[in-house]
Amino acid sequence: MRFATPLHRFVYYVLLVGLSASVVLILAGSVWSLATTGALPERTLPATQVLRSVLAGEAQGLVSAGLLGILLTPLVAVAATVVVSASRRDGVGVLAGIGVALVMVVGLLLGGA
Amino acid sequence: MTSLGYLGLGVAAGILGSLLGLGGGILIVPGLTLLFGLPIKTAVATSVVAVVTNSLAGSLVYIRRGFTHIKLAMILETTTTIGALGSGLIAMWVSGRWLYGLFALVAVYMIYAMRQPPAGEAEDDPDGVLPAAFTDPATGREIRYGVRHLGIGALVSTVAGVLSSLLGVGGGIIKVPVMCQVMGVPIKAATATSTFMIGITTATAAMVYYGGGLVIPSLAVPVAFGAFLGAQVGSRLGTRIRSKALRRLFQLLLLVIAVQMGWRALGL
Numbered sequence: 503m504r505f506a507t508p509l510h511r512f513v514y515y516v517l518l519v520g521l522s523a524s525v526v527l528i529l530a531g532s533v534w535s536l537a538t539t540g541a542l543p544e545r546t547l548p549a550t551q552v553l554r555s556v557l558a559g560e561a562q563g564l565v566s567a568g569l570l571g572i573l574l575t576p577l578v579a580v581a582a583t584v585v586v587s588a589s590r591r592d593g594v595g596v597l598a599g600i601g602v603a604l605v606m607v608v609g610l611l612l613g614g615a
Numbered sequence: 616m617t618s619l620g621y622l623g624l625g626v627a628a629g630i631l632g633s634l635l636g637l638g639g640g641i642l643i644v645p646g647l648t649l650l651f652g653l654p655i656k657t658a659v660a661t662s663v664v665a666v667v668t669n670s671l672a673g674s675l676v677y678i679r680r681g682f683t684h685i686k687l688a689m690i691l692e693t694t695t696t697i698g699a700l701g702s703g704l705i706a707m708w709v710s711g712r713w714l715y716g717l718f719a720l721v722a723v724y725m726i727y728a729m730r731q732p733p734a735g736e737a738e739d740d741p742d743g744v745l746p747a748a749f750t751d752p753a754t755g756r757e758i759r760y761g762v763r764h765l766g767i768g769a770l771v772s773t774v775a776g777v778l779s780s781l782l783g784v785g786g787g788i789i790k791v792p793v794m795c796q797v798m799g800v801p802i803k804a805a806t807a808t809s810t811f812m813i814g815i816t817t818a819t820a821a822m823v824y825y826g827g828g829l830v831i832p833s834l835a836v837p838v839a840f841g842a843f844l845g846a847q848v849g850s851r852l853g854t855r856i857r858s859k860a861l862r863r864l865f866q867l868l869l870l871v872i873a874v875q876m877g878w879r880a881l882g883l
Contacts, residue, residue: 505681510681513685514675542836543832546830572664575818576667579815580815583686602696609823610822610826612700
């Protein structure tokens with residue numbers, strides 16, 4: 503597949519992997535939850551508890567991991583732009599990407615997700 | 616049965632949003648509050664998850680075609696995300712009546728903004744900063760352009776960030792016209808860049824909502840999935856439906872939504 507620039511290629515694959523993995527997790531958790539309880543989970547888990555819950559095969563953990571995955575994919579895409587900009591010695595791109603990533607991380611911490 | 620209702624709302628919002636070039640949030644929030652009786656903060660938190668999902672899916676298509684100006688998006692996002700984060704925190708504390716009122720005002724603005732289709736393309740104009748190019752698949756022609764008035768773009772994007780975070784709408788209807796008519800970005804590049812930005816902006820706010828426990832999987836999953844499916848259908852229907860008639864219908868729907876939301880803001 504041809505892309506306009508290396509930056510476009512890198513960001514495209516980050517979004518593709520992030521979205522696909524998140525959708526798989528949400529679908530798996532939803533099907534599991536419907537099969538065991540007859541309904542979808544009513545609450546998400548805090549980020550600190552998600553990994554343990556996923557490893558235990560709990561539906562709520564799988565759905566929470568998928569939802570978090572969707573929300574974190576843009577952050578990973580921003581980080582990807584920083585890496586590609588740095589490799590091309592693009593100072594403006596690096597600074598802008600770091601600035602955006604910092605605000606997103608603050609959002610993550612303030613939200614206590 | 617309620618999950619099917621949420622799914623149906625998501626599909627309808629996705630189809631209409633895609634046909635009109637909007638995020639589904641402008642329909643999801645009033646749908647959840649007016650049809651299903653949910654609190655507006657829960658509706659906004661649900662909507663932002665759907666908006667991020669649709670932005671990611673749309674960006675995949677646009678980035679592959681080379682339409683998205685990623686560097687411009689990053690520069691504008693430096694101020695947009697600050698607006699989104701600030702208003703996301705404010706939204707946790709502000710009264711629901713204020714949100715209903717603000718939503719009614721935004722719906723009225725959208726009725727006004729949709730009077731005419733987007734115009735004012737500035738193609739093949741490489742003046743300005745951040746030069747970029749893409750090949751238009753409709754004509755096979757390479758379009759080169761530069762970006763002008765970056766400061767105005769940053770200011771407008773901040774406002775869009777505040778609104779998207781407070782109300783769960785994408786903000787594309789504010790950003791795309793300014794990118795086209797003020798910043799000299801061609802319409803395809805503006806739409807693609809705005810779509811990519813919306814995912815970043817809305818995810819920033821969504822993290823705050825997720826941490827606050829407002830993202831409810833039994834709501835967010837069917838609505839987001841429905842909106843995603845609807846957007847795929849809408850993008851295929853787009854070429855067969857008369858956009859002028861659709862715009863008029865949507866303006867009428869927005870008028871009903873504005874009245875209903877305004878009614879609630881006044882506590883009537």
